[in-house]
Amino acid sequence: MTTTKTATTATTVLDASGVTMRFGGLTAVRGVDLTVNAGEIVGLIGPNGAGKTTFFNCLTGLYVPTEGKVSYKGTVLPPKPHLVTKAGIARTFQNIRLFANMTVLENVLVGRHTRTKEGLWSALLRLPGYTKAENGSRERAMELLEFIGLQDKADHLARNLPYGDQRKLEIARALASDPGLLLLDEPTAGMNPQETRVTEELIFAIRDQGIAVLVIEHDMRFIFNLCDRVACLVQGEKLVEGTASVVQSDERVIAAYLGTPFEGAPGAEEVAEVEAAEAEAAAAPEAATPATPAEDAPAATTAPTEEEDNR
Numbered sequence: 037m038t039t040t041k042t043a044t045t046a047t048t049v050l051d052a053s054g055v056t057m058r059f060g061g062l063t064a065v066r067g068v069d070l071t072v073n074a075g076e077i078v079g080l081i082g083p084n085g086a087g088k089t090t091f092f093n094c095l096t097g098l099y100v101p102t103e104g105k106v107s108y109k110g111t112v113l114p115p116k117p118h119l120v121t122k123a124g125i126a127r128t129f130q131n132i133r134l135f136a137n138m139t140v141l142e143n144v145l146v147g148r149h150t151r152t153k154e155g156l157w158s159a160l161l162r163l164p165g166y167t168k169a170e171n172g173s174r175e176r177a178m179e180l181l182e183f184i185g186l187q188d189k190a191d192h193l194a195r196n197l198p199y200g201d202q203r204k205l206e207i208a209r210a211l212a213s214d215p216g217l218l219l220l221d222e223p224t225a226g227m228n229p230q231e232t233r234v235t236e237e238l239i240f241a242i243r244d245q246g247i248a249v250l251v252i253e254h255d256m257r258f259i260f261n262l263c264d265r266v267a268c269l270v271q272g273e274k275l276v277e278g279t280a281s282v283v284q285s286d287e288r289v290i291a292a293y294l295g296t297p298f299e300g301a302p303g304a305e306e307v308a309e310v311e312a313a314e315a316e317a318a319a320a321p322e323a324a325t326p327a328t329p330a331e332d333a334p335a336a337t338t339a340p341t342e343e344e345d346n347r
């Protein structure tokens with residue numbers, strides 16, 4: 037596997053513009069624009085609850101965005117997951133979603149159902165038509181297992197695989213739909229450093245096969261090493277986007293991760309209002325009850341200044 041980064045081209049694979057997703061009164065994603073070009077690995081980072089997975093769900097048709105549009109290779113996507121997969125976008129989920137009692141090979145074959153005439157149920161129930169179609173897909177599935185290094189475990193039940201292999205199998209299943217864009221939601225969650233390194237190599241190899249990648253991850257070392265471009269979401273809004281060095285040195289990104297408010301941060305106005313109200317409430321009883329001066333402190337002779345009042 038090669039780990040060199042290729043130059044990005046101007047061919048846009050994914051174009052999300054003005055994507056907003058509201059759940060009742062909560063705006064989980066607000067006006068997010070993001071593109072992924074052919075040959076690119078793009079990272080999506082942000083603190084917990086920033087809206088990353090919700091944004092992914094808007095891209096893959098699981099959610100219909102309240103506003104905005106999502107195009108793949110110039111065509112607006114229908115908000116239906118199977119049609120999005122058919123169009124060329126595949127994804128993995130934050131939590132492993134394998135068919136535990138099916139074999140490794142069968143799991144990959146299920147991933148090919150959008151590329152065969154037979155449907156998902158036919159694949160899951162192994163109906164005769166699917167078995168026939170399966171013969172054509174088996175070769176491709178074995179190729180994919182070889183690609184991720186699980187060819188020797190093709191007949192193992194998915195549930196018996198070690199954790200790292202289960203994660204790899206999910207990626208192989210996603211690749212089985214022959215995508216042009218792969219979305220990975222926290223692919224290294226729960227992995228040890230060795231497994232994380234293997235996943236990194238695997239993603240580079242996927243990119244080298246001509247598949248663009250958009251990846252959500254909390255492991256910053258992994259993301260900054262892997263990605264050509266990184267976008268940071270904070271409270272549903274895209275705060276900054278750029279190369280790894282631009283994003284990792286951005287003080288607003290650091291502050292967002294540390295939970296430190298900063299000027300112009302999404303939601304900062306609301307936070308400031310709440311803090312001011314809390315300060316006012318805390319100051320009120322003090323104003324009513326005269327403070328007991330420290331024994332050696334001089335008695336207050338002047339009214340508090342405006343500055344002191346505002347503290």
Ligand SMILES: Nc1ncnc2c1ncn2[C@@H]1O[C@H](COP(=O)(O)OP(=O)(O)OP(=O)(O)O)[C@@H](O)[C@H]1O
Nearest residue numbers: 059062063064082083084085086087088089090091
């Ligand atoms: N189906 C839903 N209904 C209501 N609120 C939701 C729904 N899905 C997500 N949210 C809310 O939207 C916000 C963004 O959540 P989301 O899971 O997208 O964040 P995230 O950045 O992926 O977080 P994490 O890194 O913890 O996975 C959160 O406040 C979450 O509670």
